[in-house]
Amino acid sequence: MIELTHISKVYDGPNKVTALKDISLSIKEGEIFGVIGQSGAGKSTLIRCINMLERPTSGSVLVDGVEMTKLDGNALREQRKNIGMIFQHFNLLSSRTVYENVAFPLELQGMSKDEIRQRILPILDIVKLSDRLDNYPSQLSGGQKQRVGIARALASNPKVLLCDEATSALDPQTTKSILELLKDINEKLKLTIVLITHEMQVIKEICDRVAVIEGGIIIEEGPVLDVFTAPKEKTTREFVGSIISHKLPEEAWRHLNVQKEWHDGLCPLIRLNFTGDVTDEPIVAGMIRRFGLDVSILFGGVDYIQDTSFGHLIIVLNGSRESAEQAVAYLEGLPIKSEVIGYVAANH
């Protein structure tokens, strides 16, 4: 649905800034695609290059088969009807009511009052603002204002919705309800959604795939579950770590005094990562029963990405070296990721 090919963007001026460097991304029809990055990474520039609010310095932007970089004037206005956009600070007209804000883009298109009414009343129903039609933005909460923004973006029946930090000005509870609404319209209206954010929670809640941008470059990209369970780059690990901790606290780590070699009297310290329901038998109980080991769990948790669970455990296999070696080999044969982190004194 959206193909960005070798996009670069240079802001000219006394301090020339290269905001995007040779970015290529392919966003499929009907998916929710997230771009995450720290402040100044180039997120806003990237999303604005999709609807030509910013023109890339070089590269190609195809939206629904149309080369956006070649359009201007009426042709660009026409194609932009396919691409709705919502903003962090909502960008509503304060002198217009909810209804009038949502009607505004259709008025500009010259649509009749009756047509506008028929078009937007169902949309105001979807965003649950039917009882607020005559309110002004100043009479609404942040979440309600963003619902108006969403309704206005949907008024032209777009195929794509661009969300520029759409929940960054909202509290966590309101963020959740707006994300639920976005997921709902993605499913009901088969809308392709591209969102930019600096919050990994937003990616975790609703995105199908994610790209991580740093210094104008996409440093990592993939399905959200893959990026969460096996982040490759340092920045990605930091983003994932901001909401999911796979690590032992520093203090516990020091206390363990982890050794690299398996000397006598030491036991393996193992990290396990698993996704979904991967085995028929409980892993820890299985090791205790099969190998007569005493398994200590030092750290662990289960998290959910949308409907899929993924868990992590850090364990020590206390027992004879022979049994522990057999258990390590057994773990390697299971459909989970296991890694011997090092060796520690028994009975932790």
Ligand SMILES: Nc1ncnc2c1ncn2[C@@H]1O[C@H](COP(=O)(O)OP(=O)(O)OP(=O)(O)O)[C@@H](O)[C@H]1O
């Ligand atoms: N109009 C502009 N003129 C010059 N430089 C700009 C302009 N807009 C953005 N930049 C620069 O381009 C780089 C990327 O900015 P951009 O706003 O795209 O990043 P961002 O990831 O969206 O950051 P934030 O989350 O803080 O908005 C930054 O160095 C920024 O200063």
